[in-house]
Amino acid sequence: MEILSDRQKLILNLVIHEFTRTAQPVGSKTLVEKFHLDVSSATVRNELATLTEMGFLEQRHTSGGRVPTEKGFRYFVRVLMQTQELPESSRRMIEHQFYQMQQDQGVDDWMKLAASILATQSGAASLVSAPLPIRTELRHLALIKVSGKQVLIILVMAGGQFQQRFVTTEMRIDQNELTMLSNEINTRFANKTAQQIRQEALITSPASEGLEFFLNHVMNIMYESDNMKTGEVYTDGISNVLAEPEFAESEDARRALKILEEKPTLQSFLSRAIMDQKIGGIQILIGGEGMLTNLYNCSLVLARYGIPESVSGTIGVFGPMRMPYSRTIPTVRFMAGLLSDMVSDSIGNTTFRN
């Protein structure tokens, strides 16, 4: 890693500051005038030249000002930026919005609200993925007859997620029978993972046909849940991003929007990106970092929330590369904290029970 002189750091900082504000290339003269530097523009010019040579800045046109490169932004985020705490007033405002929701809401209502708050607070697009159990354990099974041969399976996992699935049985079956089956499965297999259930089922006496049928479905659902690292993704504030000058060309705008619209791609991308982050950890992807070429010119600030060893989801902000990181990062971190609390409050206490 190159070592920058203090003055180079200062100048890089100022360039990024100014560019973040105006979205315009910034030149030596502007820099000196705006920030009352006690060196001349020529000196700044020299420094700009070396910073450009080192790859922190770039010159789009031979004689236009400098623009920070991806590398420049990464250096800024890693070294130069001081993340101040989120001001008390903002925190209050967010908490206020967050807690005025009725208590008795489903998980996905939190997500939507969180996405909405984060979008307005950051002035960019937000993404929130549902919290999923890190390893799936059965908490409760409900079998509900819907019509002749159709049964609705509702599976509540440790952590409070639930999955639902319609299945069609071979023959007619009535609700009493279903209740008995679900009772049996619940008493025998509650708080077990899919693997554990499979093992136990093998050991014990051959099961009844009905039991086996539903048990298979239960295990399938749990396996799927295990393999799907990221749940439903909610986005909000997409129109915020389109307001940024870098997306004035509708072609660029579409490119960015497409990323947010293709949920499956987005899901797998999120899970890959955040995989090796601890809960509470922040991951910053600048210019896509080679993972999605379409992310050129965009950045993601992602945080993982949830309960360690139990459930986790992702929350984050999508915006232009030129985003006010020092404000966005604490906001995302704070929202992640809130969501973690929310998860703990409502279901966390069960975690230490099994």
Added chain:
Amino acid sequence: MEILSDRQKLILNLVIHEFTRTAQPVGSKTLVEKFHLDVSSATVRNELATLTEMGFLEQRHTSGGRVPTEKGFRYFVRVLMQTQELPESSRRMIEHQFYQMQQDQGVDDWMKLAASILATQSGAASLVSAPLPIRTELRHLALIKVSGKQVLIILVMAGGQFQQRFVTTEMRIDQNELTMLSNEINTRFANKTAQQIRQEALITSPASEGLEFFLNHVMNIMYESDNMKTGEVYTDGISNVLAEPEFAESEDARRALKILEEKPTLQSFLSRAIMDQKIGGIQILIGGEGMLTNLYNCSLVLARYGIPESVSGTIGVFGPMRMPYSRTIPTVRFMAGLLSDMVSDSIGNTTFRN
């Protein structure tokens, strides 16, 4: 209503046809040349002038060609357009995509798939709202203990929708008790509306504390469900719309996008717009028709799907006013039919049971 001569109809038709294709104002000369009219451009010019005077066309610039007005498009859709059947090949393709989904999927998975198919088929943005029961009847209640005092209520309605809600009880309560309570409620109140439940509950002996607690929650959920005319709205293909030339200015694009992003507004708008349509009926909103001013320059083609007297939802396409209605309308109609079938197949047979 003005009466147009055959030639005027022809010319209006051609103007709309051409404008739909090119998004450019169209003039007399082009018209004659492209369509080999056996009248001269001067004649066409005269007709264009009267059509403009009548308000079917408009001249953006004194000496540019004509552009159809909202009124023009409405006349076109109502009178001129012949909606051909959707070609067999398209129908096959759509069906193929639709039925390759696994059978055992939740309602919202259908919606998403339907939205995605409709978006690609129409090349515009699509919206699908979840099918909601026209009047809510209780089908099955499940009470699931999640932690100390927290209980997950899952309510399955006639029609197969379900609502879930976390509630916190006053005191600890165990799963056996919950199962008994839910059994009682199920046997006594299945297939009843919220009103019927209230009446019956009043008549019979004062209920136990627990029963009353949950029964109240059940009724609340059902009331809410009754009052919420439109369920979750899924959108897809927003980026398609941004590709249209009328949204090249990012400001226009944002305006349109915002409509699709604000789900609550969108929901109430949809329910208001489609309210007095029969199932299978198509509603076409051109230029917003004064309901949402932001819809200037955009159109909606909406259809209601579901089962008469039982469940209904909305599916539709959002695009520029200049959309190929004669292709979009049959597509939407066909998709609505498919969704109706889907709803009937999976839950419809229960409807005639109570």
Added chain:
DNA sequence: AGTTAGCACTCTAAGTCGAAGAGTGCTAAC
């Protein structure tokens, strides 16, 4: 009376030109 040819006119889109302004690199002096 309806249709057409012809013509003068208008307006947009696209290209050219020049001046202003911002920024650069380099050199020579401090």
Added chain:
DNA sequence: GTTAGCACTCTTCGACTTAGAGTGCTAACT
């Protein structure tokens, strides 16, 4: 190492021009 100065480049913007498309009107034709 820093600075002043200078020549140069490049973008932006307005003014101007031209080509092309389209219009409205009038007079002639069927």
